[in-house]
Amino acid sequence: xxxxxxxxxxxxxxxxxxxxxxxxxxxxxxxxxxxxxxxxxxxxxxxxxxxxxxxxxxxxxxxxxxxxxxxxxxxxxxxxxxxxxxxxxxxxxxxxxxxxxxxxxxxxxxxxxxxxxxxxxxxxxxxxxxxxxxxxxxxxxxxxxxxxxxxxxxxxxxxxxxxxxxxxxxxxxxxxxxxxxxxxxxxxxxxxxxxxxxxxxxxxxxxxxxxxxxxxxxxxxxxxxxxxxxxxxxxxxxxxxxxxxxxxxxxxxxxxxxxxxxxxxxxxxxxxxxxxxxxxxxxxxxxxxxxxxxxxxxxxxxxxxxxxxxxxxxxxxxxxxxxxxxxxxxxxxxx
Amino acid sequence: xxxxxxxxxxxxxxxxxxxxxxxxxxxxxxxxxxxxxxxxxxxxxxxxxxxxxxxxxxxxxxxxxxxxxxxxxxxxxxxxxxxxxxxxxxxxxxxxxxxxxxxxxxxxxxxxxxxxxxxxxxxxxxxxxxxxxxxxxxxxxxxxxxxxxxxxxxxxxxxxxxxxxxxxxxxxxxxxxxxxxxxxxxxxxxxxxxxxxxxxxxxxxxxxxxxxxxxxxxxxxxxxxxxxxxxxxxxxxxxxxxxxxxxxxxxxxxxxxxxxxxxxxxxxxxx
Numbered sequence: 001x002x003x004x005x006x007x008x009x010x011x012x013x014x015x016x017x018x019x020x021x022x023x024x025x026x027x028x029x030x031x032x033x034x035x036x037x038x039x040x041x042x043x044x045x046x047x048x049x050x051x052x053x054x055x056x057x058x059x060x061x062x063x064x065x066x067x068x069x070x071x072x073x074x075x076x077x078x079x080x081x082x083x084x085x086x087x088x089x090x091x092x093x094x095x096x097x098x099x100x101x102x103x104x105x106x107x108x109x110x111x112x113x114x115x116x117x118x119x120x121x122x123x124x125x126x127x128x129x130x131x132x133x134x135x136x137x138x139x140x141x142x143x144x145x146x147x148x149x150x151x152x153x154x155x156x157x158x159x160x161x162x163x164x165x166x167x168x169x170x171x172x173x174x175x176x177x178x179x180x181x182x183x184x185x186x187x188x189x190x191x192x193x194x195x196x197x198x199x200x201x202x203x204x205x206x207x208x209x210x211x212x213x214x215x216x217x218x219x220x221x222x223x224x225x226x227x228x229x230x231x232x233x234x235x236x237x238x239x240x241x242x243x244x245x246x247x248x249x250x251x252x253x254x255x256x257x258x259x260x261x262x263x264x265x266x267x268x269x270x271x272x273x274x275x276x277x278x279x280x281x282x283x284x285x286x287x288x289x290x291x292x293x294x295x296x297x298x299x300x301x302x303x304x305x306x307x308x309x310x311x312x313x314x315x316x317x318x319x320x321x322x323x324x325x326x327x328x329x330x331x332x333x334x335x
Numbered sequence: 336x337x338x339x340x341x342x343x344x345x346x347x348x349x350x351x352x353x354x355x356x357x358x359x360x361x362x363x364x365x366x367x368x369x370x371x372x373x374x375x376x377x378x379x380x381x382x383x384x385x386x387x388x389x390x391x392x393x394x395x396x397x398x399x400x401x402x403x404x405x406x407x408x409x410x411x412x413x414x415x416x417x418x419x420x421x422x423x424x425x426x427x428x429x430x431x432x433x434x435x436x437x438x439x440x441x442x443x444x445x446x447x448x449x450x451x452x453x454x455x456x457x458x459x460x461x462x463x464x465x466x467x468x469x470x471x472x473x474x475x476x477x478x479x480x481x482x483x484x485x486x487x488x489x490x491x492x493x494x495x496x497x498x499x500x501x502x503x504x505x506x507x508x509x510x511x512x513x514x515x516x517x518x519x520x521x522x523x524x525x526x527x528x529x530x531x532x533x534x535x536x537x538x539x540x541x542x543x544x545x546x547x548x549x550x551x552x553x554x555x556x557x558x559x560x561x562x563x564x565x566x567x568x569x570x571x572x573x574x575x576x577x578x579x580x581x582x583x584x585x586x587x588x589x590x591x592x593x594x595x596x597x598x599x600x601x602x603x604x605x606x
Contacts, residue, residue, distance in 0.1 A: 055432070055433035056432060056433070056435075057604040057605070058604065059603070077435045077436070079435070080433065080435030081434075083433075085433040085434075087429065087433060091427050091429055092427065093345060093349075093421075093425065093427060094425070095348055095350055096345065096348055100345075100348065104341050104427075105430055105431070105434065107340070108430075108431040108434050108435075109436045110434065153434065
């Protein structure tokens with residue numbers, strides 16, 4: 001399925017149904033070794049099901065999984081000795097302390113040296129509270145303890161489901177540094193997250209899934225370049241002329257006007273590195289841009305690829321009647 | 336062995352372990368208290384004498400074990416259910432499986448720790464019961480000479496072995512129920528429900544119910560006669576003979592553990 005070397009995790013045609021509901025519908029993933037891989041998808045897209053299959057908690061109906069270059073299926077539980085995981089919410093015995101919980105966890109699966117527990121408690125900054133019962137921990141502390149638990153066996157592959165849940169900004173920054181350091185040391189980190197700005201800062205490669213299938217996978221900068229856009233603001237009277245000029249550069253159908261409270265914006269689907277070319281083209285026709293903004297962020301890319309809208313919608317436009325439906329943020333407007 | 340040791344450490348710190356043990360001792364103390372009060376207040380000399388059996392050694396030894404098993408059988412079911420159910424409810428089984436731990440090994444060693452603590456609880460409750468009965472004897476003025484009766488003391492190891500075996504089966508039964516229901520509360524509730532349902536059903540179908548888990552466990556401890564009790568022509572109770580009871584109890588123990596292991600092995604773990 002893979003060339004083994006250089007691929008820490010791969011799936012092919014992974015399928016899973018829960019009754020009549022399709023959770024995974026032929027998922028193909030390919031996670032290179034030594035990267036932080038952001039695994040993104042809307043609620044119900046199949047992220048957690050994938051994580052569960054990768055850790056042997058549930059079994060796929062069809063498809064293949066490779067972990068650390070070797071096939072993984074029923075009866076291959078020892079393959080997980082090289083994998084650390086934090087799936088969904090961190091799970092602990094509430095009546096035990098943080099240290100005792102890690103010791104209890106260390107007694108399962110791969111043999112783990114006793115010294116590793118205190119080492120990890122220091123790493124996740126829980127040394128001072130290590131003797132307190134977990135029932136008294138905050139969500140963020142439990143999350144940090146969960147990350148420590150995932151690192152117990154010094155895994156080559158780390159699977160983390162929403163690791164930033166409940167962490168304060170300092171905790172998120174610390175987690176990011178730790179995960180980046182692990183990747184720099186040659187380990188592979190597979191992170192599922194809803195915090196897209198966090199993934200954009202953390203991940204080298206992302207895979208985006210929707211309805212149980214992979215819709216895009218690749219290095220973040222490459223995806224953003226391919227899916228990038230440039231926003232150009234001109235005076236409202238010059239919109240038609242500017243639109244034609246920009247379309248000549250970017251290609252037919254790649255320019256649309258934005259409506260909304262702030263008029264005069266054109267969105268151009270083009271590699272953001274070509275923003276100067278657009279500016280030059282406008283200037284050559286005597287139209288001058290008052291503002292140019294480049295780039296697409298991961299959130300916009302995610303919403304576009306997964307076909308999901310903003311759940312809570314945009315705030316109502318000024319003057320809109322109470323209860324009226326706000327206009328779409330970037331509706332198509334043919335030129 | 337490291338997993339069994341870790342399980343024993345966990346259970347030592349677990350409130351359910353101590354609550355179950357203290358409940359057993361407290362109920363025994365309460366019964367002895369009523370025996371003391373009853374033996375002093377009873378107008379009927381026969382009733383007073385019967386009540387004093389609890390305080391008179393060496394007879395009291397066997398009665399204490401029977402009492403511990405009578406109450407402890409039910410507590411064993413709830414304890415086994417509490418430990419197994421919490422592994423699902425708290426998601427700790429999930430963490431272990433995701434680390435590559437064998438589901439069957441995890442289940443069996445989890446049960447192993449429960450069985451060890453159940454036996455320790457039985458011994459502890461017996462010793463506490465002896466102490467409470469001895470105090471009761473001092474209160475009502477019964478002599479303690481019989482405590483050193485050699486024959487009675489030599490019979491204790493066999494009685495402990497039988498009682499420990501019966502309680503281990505009860506705990507396995509609760510363990511299996513909670514594994515199937517994946518819940519502490521459901522496991523405890525179903526365990527208690529079955530305990531009492533079996534007792535009631537025993538009135539109507541004694542020859543069938545004597546093969547059921549709690550009745551068989553009871554016969555193991557009491558060294559059942561294999562006969563039945565008939566009152567006014569109505570058969571009220573039947574027990575297995577001691578050897579059959581051991582076989583039937585062993586079968587329930589094995590089936591319970593098999594169910595728990597198979598269920599855990601095949602389960603799709605979430606939460």
